[in-house]
Amino acid sequence: MxxxxxxxxxxxxxxxxxxxxxxxxxxxxxxxxxxxxxxxxxxxxxxxDNKTALLRAVNQQTAARLTSALVEATEPEPDPAAKVMAMFRAYRAFAHAHPALYSLAYLSGSPELRVGEAVADQFGAAMQGVIAELVGAERALPVLRAVWALAHGFVALELAGLFERQGGAGLDAAYDEAVVLFVGGIRLG
Amino acid sequence: MxxxxxxxxxxxxxxxxxxxxxxxxxxxxxxxxxxxxxxxxxxxxxxxDNKTALLRAVNQQTAARLTSALVEATEPEPDPAAKVMAMFRAYRAFAHAHPALYSLAYLSGSPELRVGEAVADQFGAAMQGVIAELVGAERALPVLRAVWALAHGFVALELAGLFERQGGAGLDAAYDEAVVLFVGGIRLG
DNA sequence: GTCTATAGAGCGATAGAC
DNA sequence: GTCTATCGCTCTATAGAC
Known part of the structure; x- marks a missing residue:
């Protein structure tokens, strides 16, 4: 310094x-x-101006980083199903790599720390395209929400330590399994 | 007073x-x-003894309340699929009715506020039975985790306000849709 | 069993010197 | 552009009187 x-x-x-x-x-x-x-x-x-403004800037950066991690992960994949799978994996990997930053941006309900455009729009726009390839544009939004909910929920419960009591081992496989279950459901719908 | x-x-x-x-x-x-x-x-x-002990007691109560709400909701339903659907709906309803209590118990990663038995075991034991009726005992644990992840994730994103940017309306329908997608996937698996 | 008083610490934020 | 000094506030927790 x-x-x-x-x-x-x-x-x-x-x-x-x-x-x-x-x-x-x-x-x-x-x-x-x-x-x-x-x-x-x-x-x-x-x-x-104040601490809140600083933390908001941190969240903005976190959202940007997450979005580009997802884009980078999905881009090389050939078909839509593989892209979605890659997206799920990259989402969890990011949260594991930066749990506290992830929590601050996506787990804290505090309205003053919210960065609407960065968190939801930026993320949503990037991912909705990938989803649309799999299920069509008209179903993309509800499916995106469901996909996001599954990924976020799994990661959040993991980070909160709530899966540990049932045997913390095998969570990698459990995540993949949940995703596969879900993608199966998506294709049906 | x-x-x-x-x-x-x-x-x-x-x-x-x-x-x-x-x-x-x-x-x-x-x-x-x-x-x-x-x-x-x-x-x-x-x-x-201190503030932490008090908050832990609050979380314990919250977990007990959520568990009994879920049990009460699923009990009257006739078949396994209806039970699972009722469980999903009751879960979200509880989180909406007590968002701050729910957040404290299930969203805060703070280890000192964790009440392992009450949150995970009690809840897990109550719900695993319902799930097992639908998919069999051997697949009950991974499916339970996936179910919990979906419900928790949807509710958490909702409470954090992250669905609002894409049009906050229609979230009730979106939730049901996500559940149906998922239950479809469960039955396939 | 509840009180007053207080220790002790940390925080965000502002004013004004340099 | 960074500093020192400080205000003002809130909170947990303890000691000891009543």
Whole structure:
């Protein structure tokens, strides 16, 4: 952390994100973020109006990262069913890789941290195309919601530790199995 | 709030639960809970070691309430498929009726608030029987997980407001549709 | 069994010097 | 652009009087 401290909005978001990943969302105070950058808390107010604005920016970044991870995962796959399967896997992989960031963006119901466009539109637009290839454009929206619900629900219960009591092992297989069950249902409908 | 204040563990849990329902989980301080009972914060320490213990008790109650709501909903239904459908609907109805309590118990990943037996075992045992009637005992566990994931995921995304951007209307129908898709998949498997 | 008083800590945010 | 200093607030938890 050298002297011309080179602090800007981007590095602050980055530092906050790292802190959230390592110490959880509750461990993020402005002074902690500042300390990670070699700077005191009040300095951050030059770049963000308040803490909420900073966390919103973090969520925006998380949503963008998740979306591009999904796009990257689905793109190389040849057929629609494989794309959907790849999307499911990439979704869970992202949540496992960044559980605290994922939770902050998608699990906290707090309205002030919500970033509508980034979280829902961006994500929805990218994925709806993939779904439409499988089930047709007119059924894409409800199926997208169902797909999202299944993936999010599985991951959220996992992260909350609620699957552990029934034997935590074999969750990878259980996830794939749930997806296969579901994709079977989709094709029927 | 009469004078022989009649405070005990049960009334404290009750007051905390009400407070959570009306003001959200963050609005629960010990002094607020005390105030709701006509008592000061330090008095509560006669009944709970600390705040965490109180919240754990609240979660335990929430889990018990959810479980019995599901049992009550499924019992009158005649065939297995109808039972599962009723279970799905009751699950969502409970989360809608008590969103903040539901979130605290099932959405917060906080390990210290976890009540393993009550949340997972109690719930799992009650529901696994219903599922087993539909798909057989040996497939009951993975299917239960998938069912739970779908219901929880849909409800969680709803509560987080993430479905609103795509048109919040019609979520009742969307949920039923997702369930039907899924139950179709279950029967195939 | 409930109270007052208080310790002790952490936080977000602002004012103003440099 | 970053600092020091500080305000003001909230909260958990304890000690000890009543």
């Amino acid at each position: 050298p002297y011309p401290s080179q602090v800007n909005a981007e590095t602050i978001v980055q530092a906050a994100a790292s802190l959230i990943e390592t110490h959880g969302a509750d461990g993020v105070s402005l002074s902690a973020v500042g300390a990670a950058l070699g700077v005191k808390a009040p300095s951050l107010y030059r770049y963000f | 009469p004078y022989p204040s009649q405070v005990n563990a049960e009334t404290i849990v009750q007051a905390a639960a009400s407070l959570i329902e009306t003001h959200g989980a963050d609005g629960v301080s010990l002094s607020a809970v005390g105030a709701a009972l006509g008592v000061k914060a330090p008095s509560l320490y006669r009944y709970f």
